[in-house]
Amino acid sequence: MRSATARGPLRPPELAAAAVFGALTATVTVVVGLIPASAAQVLVTLPVAFLAATRRLRVVVAATSAAAVVALIAGGPFAVVSVAILAAVGTLVGFAHRRWGRSAVFVVFACAVPGALLVAAGVVGLLALFEDARVLLLDALATTLRGVVAALAGAGAAPETIDTANTVIDFLVEHWWVWLGGAVTVSMIGTALLSFGVFRAVARRSTWRQHPTPWPDTDTAEPAPVPVTLRQVTHRYPQATADALTDIELTVAPGEFVAVVGPNGSGKSTLARILAGVAPTAGLVDRPGAVGLGRIGGTALVFQHPETQVLGRTVAEDVRWGAATDIDVEELLDRVGLAGAGERPTEDLSGGQLQRLAIASALARRPRVLIADEITAMVDADSRADLVAVLADVAAAGTTVVLVTHLADEATRADRVIRLHRGRLADTEVPAVHRRAVPAAPPADPRPVLELRGVGHTYADGTPWAHTALRDVTLTVARGEGVLVAGTNGSGKSTLAWILAGLIRPTTGRCTLHGEDTADRSGDVALVFQQARLQLQRPTVAREICEVAGMRHVDPAYVAAVLHRVGLGVDLADRSIDRLSGGEMRRVAIAAQLSRAPRVLVLDEPLAGLDDAGRRELISILVHLRTVEHVTIVVISHDTEGVDEVCSRTVVLEGGTIVDDGTAAVA
CATH class of the missing domain: 1.10.1760 (Arp2/3 complex 21 kDa subunit ARPC3)
Incomplete structure (x- = not known):
C-alpha cells in the first residue's frame, strides 16, 4: 500500500x-x-x-x-x-x-x-x-419509559418491580450527564x-495501487501544445518488466491530422498519454508551452467509452459543462452531425451519437490538439466512417488531430500515419496472417434451449422518462447453436443480452431456459460484458476464476485447466487484473463464466477493440467451445467480420424489433 x-x-x-x-x-x-x-x-x-x-x-x-x-x-x-x-x-x-x-x-x-x-x-x-x-x-x-412501566403494571408485574423501575427512571432524569x-x-x-x-x-479482499497513476502536468502557463517533438522517448509503467514505448522520435505539427496505428499492446495509448502530457521515463518532449489539458486553447481527449465523459442531462447541457466562455452550441452540434439535438436527453443517444457529443464537448474548449483514443471501437461500421470524417473536418479547420486506432483503414483520411509495433516505430504495416475461414454448421440438435416469446422492455416504465428498447421479440435458440444478433447502435442488442442472461426481467413477454424464466436461473446463462474490465471484480486472475466458480480457496490445477480452455497460459494465474491487455481481460472474463458450467454463453460485443490477431484468437476459442464442448453461443455484435465461423444464423435487430430471424438462411 x-x-x-x-x-x-x-x-x-x-x-x-x-x-x-x-x-x-x-x-x-x-x-x-x-x-x-x-x-x-x-x-x-x-x-x-x-x-x-x-x-x-x-x-x-x-x-x-x-x-x-x-x-x-x-x-x-x-x-x-x-x-x-x-x-x-x-x-x-x-x-x-x-x-x-x-x-x-x-x-x-x-x-x-x-x-x-x-x-x-x-x-x-x-x-x-x-x-x-x-x-x-x-x-x-421519561414519558416513554413510564409508559412501558405502566404497561407492565397492567400486565400484573410485582409492585416491587414497578417501584424499582420508577426509581431507575428518576435516576436517569436526575443524573442524565452520567449515563x-x-x-x-x-x-x-x-x-x-x-x-x-x-x-x-x-x-484483505482488495488490491491497492502501489504507485500513483501518471497524470499530465498541471502547469498553469499559457497553453501551447503544438508543435510537439519527441526525442528518444521511452516509457515504462510501474512494476512492468518491459518498456511500453522505446526510443520514439517524431514531431506533430499544428493543424496536422495524424493517425497512430498498430496492434493491441503496441503502445498506441501510451503514446497518446505522452502527447497529452504524461512525462516519459526517459527522453525529451519539447513543446512551446503548456499542454493545457482540458483548458481553452490546450489539449482535449476523447476516449473509447463516451459514457464516461458525458456529464450533462441534455446534449446542450453537456456541451456547456465546464466551458469557461460563451459558446455557440448549435454550431458545434452541427459540426459533429448532431444538429437540432440540443434538447435530447443524453441517455437516449446511441454509441455513435455519444461519441459525436464527446467530440463536441471537447471542441467547446477550442483546443489546439484533439486526441481521439480508439473512439470507433464500440460503434458500427457506418458510425466509424462518420466519426473519422468528423475528425478530418476538425483537422481541416486548423485543430491538430491525433487518432489512435488499431484499424488501418481508418487512417486513410489522415495526413500522416504513425505505425507502432511492440513499442517502437515501424516503417511499414505489420502484415496480417490470414487463414481460410470455415463457416459454422447449423446445430445437430434442433431442440430449443432458449425461447423468447413476445419480449418487450421499457426502461423507466410508467415515468416521463420511459424509453422502449425492445418490442415483441420472438426467438428460439437450439442446443449447441451459434447465433449472431446484429444491428446498429441503439437497436436494442445489449438490452436483449441482459434479458437472455436473466439480469433483467422483460416488461412484457417471457424469456425462458428449458421452460423456466432465465431471471430465475442465475448462472445458467452466462454473459460476458461489452466492457470486460467492469466484470472482473477480484484482484488476480486465479481469484476471479475460483470465486466466480464458488470455490472458497484458489485451486491452481483448476485455474490452469480453465485458462487452457480459453487459450491462456498458467503464468497469468497470479497476474493482477489491471496488468492484463484488453484481449486477455476478455478471455479471462469468458474463462470465469465458463467455470460456472453455463448452458448458454452470451457475449456482448466480444470483438470490440481487438486487432486482427486478437480477433482470430477469440474466434478460434469460440469455435472450439461450440464444436468440441457443445456450448450454445449467442454473439451480440455490430461487427460481423469472422463471426460466421462461430454462428450459423444471423438475427437482425432494428429499432428494438427483429426484422430477420435468420431462419430462411438456415432452411
Missing part, C-alpha cells in the same frame, strides 16, 4: 476520488439516519477510511467537506455533525491501517478513547447549555473498533 507523499494542490484523480467518496459518505449518512440501528453508522466511516488509507489528508478533508454540504441539504445540521464525527473515525481507521499494519487495532483503540471522551463532553456540554432542549429530551425519555456521557463514550469506541474490523475484512 503506497503512502500518500505528493504535495501541492489536489490533482484531477484526487478531486475525482474526493467527489465520489464524499457523495457516497453523504448518501450513506442520510440513509443510515433512517435506520433504527446504531451499528449501521459503521457504513458511513468506510468510504473515508479507504480514502485515508490511500490518499493524502487534504483529499479526506475535501471529501468530508463535500459530504457535509450534501448532508446539510438532505439531512440538516444533525447530519452534518454525524458526518464530521464519523469521518474522523474513518480517517483514524484508514490512517492506522496504512501506518501501523497489524498493530493498528491498538492505535485505533488508544485514539478512540480520548476522542470518545471529547465527543461525550461536547454532547453533555451542549445539553447543559441548552436547557430547553435537554428538558424536552429527558421528558420524552448519557457513558453511552456516547462506549458507542464511539465501539463504532471505531467495529469500523476497523469491517474495514480490515474488506481491505
